[in-house]
Amino acid sequence: xxxxxxxxxxxxxxxxxxxxxxxxxxxxxxxxxxxxxxxxxxxxxxxxxxxxxxxxxxxxxxxxxxxxxxxxxxxxxxxxxxxxxxxxxxxxxxxxxxxxxxxxxxxxxxxxxxxxxxxxxxxxxxxxxxxxxxxxxxxxxxxxxxxxxxxxxxxxxxxxxxxxxxxxxxxxxxxxxxxxxxxxxxxxxxxxxxxxxxxxxxxxxxxxxxxxxxxxxxxxxxxxxxxxxxxxxxxxxxxxxxxxxxxxxxxxxxxxxxxxxxxxxxxxxxxxxxxxxxxxxxxxxxxxxxxxxxxxxxxxxxxxxxxxxxxxxxxxxxxxxxxxxxxxxxxxxxxxxxxxxxxxxxxxxxxxxxxxxxxxxxxxxxxxxxxxxxxxxxxxxxxxxxxxxxxxxxxxxxxxxxxxxxxxxxxxxxxxxxxxxxxxxxxxxxxxxxxxxxxxxxxxxxxxxxxxxxxx
Ligand code: GLN
Numbered sequence: 148x149x150x151x152x153x154x155x156x157x158x159x160x161x162x163x164x165x166x167x168x169x170x171x172x173x174x175x176x177x178x179x180x181x182x183x184x185x186x187x188x189x190x191x192x193x194x195x196x197x198x199x200x201x202x203x204x205x206x207x208x209x210x211x212x213x214x215x216x217x218x219x220x221x222x223x224x225x226x227x228x229x230x231x232x233x234x235x236x237x238x239x240x241x242x243x244x245x246x247x248x249x250x251x252x253x254x255x256x257x258x259x260x261x262x263x264x265x266x267x268x269x270x271x272x273x274x275x276x277x278x279x280x281x282x283x284x285x286x287x288x289x290x291x292x293x294x295x296x297x298x299x300x301x302x303x304x305x306x307x308x309x310x311x312x313x314x315x316x317x318x319x320x321x322x323x324x325x326x327x328x329x330x331x332x333x334x335x336x337x338x339x340x341x342x343x344x345x346x347x348x349x350x351x352x353x354x355x356x357x358x359x360x361x362x363x364x365x366x367x368x369x370x371x372x373x374x375x376x377x378x379x380x381x382x383x384x385x386x387x388x389x390x391x392x393x394x395x396x397x398x399x400x401x402x403x404x405x406x407x408x409x410x411x412x413x414x415x416x417x418x419x420x421x422x423x424x425x426x427x428x429x430x431x432x433x434x435x436x437x438x439x440x441x442x443x444x445x446x447x448x449x450x451x452x453x454x455x456x457x458x459x460x461x462x463x464x465x466x467x468x469x470x471x472x473x474x475x476x477x478x479x480x481x482x483x484x485x486x487x488x489x490x491x492x493x494x495x496x497x498x499x500x501x502x503x504x505x506x507x508x509x510x511x512x513x514x515x516x517x518x519x520x521x522x523x524x525x526x527x528x529x530x531x532x533x534x535x536x537x538x539x540x541x542x543x544x545x546x547x548x549x550x551x552x553x554x555x556x557x558x559x560x561x562x563x564x565x566x567x568x569x570x571x572x573x574x575x576x577x578x579x580x581x582x583x584x585x586x587x588x589x590x591x592x593x594x595x596x597x598x599x600x601x602x603x
Contacts, residue, residue, distance in 0.1 A: 148176040151195045151239055155295045161262045163280075163290040165200050166208050167240040175237035182235070189235030191358055197296035199287050200241040201248055202228050202342075203331040207238075211333045212246045212256035215477030216458045225331025226363045227300065227342045234358040239296050242286030246479045247449065248307055248335045251553040252542065253285025255481040260539055261285040263315055264293035267538070268578030276538035278579065281311030287345045288315040298346040298355050302332060304339045305437055306557025309569035312345050313531035313582025316571045318352045318599070319345040323590045324564035325370035327356075328363030336444035337368075339437075339561040349570060349600045353377035356592065372590060380593040381600040386419030388598065391524035395430040399555045400533040404581070407572045408530050411583045411602060415528065418601050425524060427515040430559060432508045437558040438551055439492050439505035445482075446489025452477060484547065513563040520588050526598055529556050531582035535575040556584060566592045570599040 152169045172195060179193030203209050203221035210216045228238070245255040253261040263280040266273040280289035284301035288311035291299050301308040303321035312319030320343045327342040334340060344355035357378070362371040392412060397405065416422050454460035454473030461476055463469030478486070492501035519527065533555055543550030560567040565586055572583040583602055587595045 148172050148193070148195045148237065148239075151296060154293070155239060158264075158293050158295055161264060161289050161293060162259050163243055163261050163286045163293065163295060164197070164240045165210060165212065165243050165258055165286070168207060168238055171207070172237050172239050179235060179237065189233075191231060191354070192235035194236045194297050195239050196231060196236050197239050197242045197287060197290045197299040198228055199244055199284055199300050199302060201244055201302055201333045202300055203333070204228060204238065204241065207241065209241065209333070210258070211248070212244045212258055213477065213479070213482065214257045214459060215452045215473070219458045221331070223331060226328035226365060227332065227359045230358050230361065231300070236358070242284075242290055242299055244286055245283035246482050247333065247445070248283035248302055248304060249445070249481050249485055250282040251306070251310060251550050252279040252537070252539075253282040254279065254539060255282070255479055257479055261289045262539075263289055263536060265315060265536065265579055278536050278538055279314065281314035281536060283307040284311045284319075284345060288312055288317055288319070291315070291317045291345050291347060298344055298351055300342060300359070301345045302340055302342050303561065304335050304441060305561050306554045308343045308345060309531050309557050309567055309582070309584055310553060312569040314536035314580065316580035317345050317347060318349050318568070318570055319343065320352050320356060320568040320592065320595065321560065321566060322356060322360060322592050323566045325368050326360045326566070326590065326592070328361070328366040328369045330363055330365040334448040336441040337448060338444060339441060341561070349596055349603050350378060350381050352568070353381060353596045370590070375593050377593055377596050380597040383597040384419065385415055385598055385601045388415075388420045388525045388594075389523050390415050390420050390422050390598075391425035391519050391527040392422060393425050393427040393430065393527060393529060395427050396529045396556060400530050403575050404530045404533060407581045407583065408528070411528055411572055414602055415598070423524065425519045425522075425527070427512075427519065427559070429508060429511040429515050433512055433559040433562055434551065434555055436505040436508040436512070437554065437562060438488070439501050440509065442485040442489035443493050443502050444489070446486045446493065449482070449486055481547070509562045512559055516563045516565060516586070525588070525594055527586040529584045529586070531556060531569040531584040535577055535579035535581055560586050565589060566595055568595045568599045570602050572602070
């Protein structure tokens with residue numbers, strides 16, 4: 148814990164932590180030492196973790212990287228973080244993210260972007276460009292990649308665990324919708340949001356997810372199903388496993404990405420897996436449908452930030468004026484854009500044309516996966532992202548859709564509610580990490596862990 152606290156202090160230029168809690172961490176570490184000495188160690192005893200600042204932490208400022216929650220200190224603990232503390236882990240601090248988890252590069256944080264510890268190759272040396280750690284869980288991925296935390300919590304609505312993991316050479320799993328409780332995690336798009344870990348290894352992810360997961364009566368969408376010992380799945384043979392390769396995903400990335408994908412296929416085939424081409428015909432509609440559903444739910448979830456119940460309040464002539472001024476000042480540009488899109492697609496006269504259609508597409512995407520699994524496919528292998536990480540300011544400044552395209556391989560998984568894991572696949576020509584993604588059957592994270600460990 149002390150080594151991690153020192154590493155955090157030395158790496159402040161990365162801007163990975165929004166709040167550091169060294170005193171709490173050291174006190175918890177002492178308690179852990181005492182338990183270990185008594186022979187009463189819990190499963191995660193004394194393991195120092197970072198917590199994405201979207202998880203409410205009792206008595207510790209929680210901002211969602213937004214001005215509107217600048218001085219919000221929850222009086223309660225999210226279920227998932229409470230599960231980690233129950234099992235003996237301890238908190239080093241709260242990690243930066245895109246504002247309300249909206250973004251793919253951690254550049255929308257009200258507290259400044261996170262910098263990846265990775266550097267891009269240039270000739271014989273390195274570029275000076277600041278590389279993004281991905282988003283929205285960019286503080287989590289940067290902290291784990293830079294060895295500032297042993298592991299970190301993250302959340303994934305359209306790719307925010309898997310894309311930052313891929314960009315930083317770390318492992319990230321978005322479990323099945325309902326596997327982890329969303330209680331006490333600031334909501335973005337409630338039907339898509341899931342908690343999960345970012346870690347250095349597949350084994351660490353398996354250990355951490357087991358503690359995070361489980362039924363919670365406080366979240367009616369959390370599922371009452373046993374949580375298996377995921378660690379036990381690691382080391383299992385991939386022989387005879389049937390891996391689907393969706394032909395529609397060929398179009399998403401460049402030659403380098405397709406080569407990485409072929410490499411992943413070869414690794415699994417060498418291990419004895421059976422590789423089959425599959426078709427997920429509605430893939431191309433996933434991104435546009437996601438960017439209707441996610442903003443629609445966000446506009447509804449963010450209605451609660453009205454200057455009355457939480458955080459920031461600006462002065463106004465009357466209550467409507469106060470709302471307007473508070474929200475105009477408290478929300479950044481990307482959040483305002485999402486709220487406007489969401490309010491528009493939910494409004495009378497547009498609801499059927501946009502929102503209802505997007506929901507129908509969502510059903511078709513889910514059905515595509517159902518059919519592949521019904522045909523005997525155990526997991527689907529794809530690239531995690533269409534490129535390696537880019538530099539700050541390089542994408543999305545003129546056209547936000549350029550940034551949204553980053554999610555092309557990940558959003559389908561949230562739309563279908565399935566588990567997906569990102570695992571490092573190698574380095575691109577620019578020296579930056581590339582990730583592979585495995586998508587599994589509902590509640591079959593164990594298979595993903597066993598396959599991912601074979602790719603690691
Ligand atoms: N990049 C996507 C978005 O901006 C996904 C974000 C996420 O998964 N939280 O909506």
